[in-house]
Amino acid sequence: MFARPLALTLALATPALVAAAPAGDLAQVQQHLQSVSTMTAGFSQTDRNGRVVTGTMTLKRPGKIRFQYEKGVPQLIVADGNSLYFIDYQVRQVDRWPIGNSPLAVLLNPKRDITKYAKLQPTGDPGVVSIEVHDPGHPEYGRITMVFQKNGTAPGGLMLQGWVALDSQNNRTTIRLSNQRFNAAVADNAFRWNDPRPQGPRGR
Template identity: 70%
Template sequence: MFRYVPLAALMIAAAPATAQQGDLAAVQRHLQGVTTMTAAFSQTDRTGKVLTGTLTWKQPGNIRFQYEKGVPLLIVAEGGALTFIDYSVRQVQRWPIRNSPLGVLLDPKRDITRFAKLVPGGADDRIVSVAARDPQHPEYGTITLVFVRNAAAPAGLMLQGWVALDSQNNRTTIRLSNQRFGVPVAANAFKWNDPRRSTARN
């Protein structure tokens, strides 16, 4: 059992240089080793507003952020696209996954050594932080993935969350808990109701 570490501390605490060799490769192996994962998440935006919900992740290319009851939002990645649905105003926005910071999570075949680097930091060698951005497309934003070493997780790393910055420097922080790997995921887990054609809710 690991002690609680605030995400802000995780962001600035990475393994010392002597322990960093192979960590980026381990992150790559983790992303390739995940078949499915579920977790509880909390999301904090740039204003400090916090929303919670359940994350469902299935490789390759599928993720669902199911927000808590009463929040009319849904984020789903499937079929190469990331979709944001706001049921309160019947609005749908879609863009290619590769154009989103989440692309680093959802395409395990990508060689992350070409666009990601370890974040240098303090002396807590349990923590591995990796910052990823496409230097050819800064408008896609950046993402910093935060892992804690855990022998029970794929490649010995447990994804704790991430911090995403969009091209306007808006920050969104995701913290995960109760991570479970290799769990069954229904075939329709990444389907969603289009509010433009229906009054149905997610």
């Protein structure tokens, strides 16, 4: 059984090392996030045991994201605009969380002011920007550390490369993105899913 990818919504255990990057970089991240309406990418997910699975990510703001795993992985993560769902088709189980209870909301809410809950992390590379996001009032939501590559052809001049996450049980997950594409048309039905529970509604 693969580790539950809820850790996608959480982040690094190491203490934040702040003030080693220009303050303008945080504003640039905010500009990038506000410039992205949709995004598609391939992803590679590595869990705390070193297990790697791949798939495709589809994002539509506000509030929608889908992590479609490779064939043979009976799991799905979908946010439908209100809630984040983890669906396990092998055991016919569905778990749900409010999107706002997760630092992953930084990707899903274009109006959210990240300067209130994000801190720059030093990278040692002027072409790379890293931010740590967490809600100090809700440490149980975990942390997420996102990494961007400066790229003049990407929205806001940044390309999201991936993130590292750690949940409240110290389960670490690393996501690496590839073939990122921005602001193409994405239909709302891309975020529908089939409920595997015997009595559940079908085709959400």
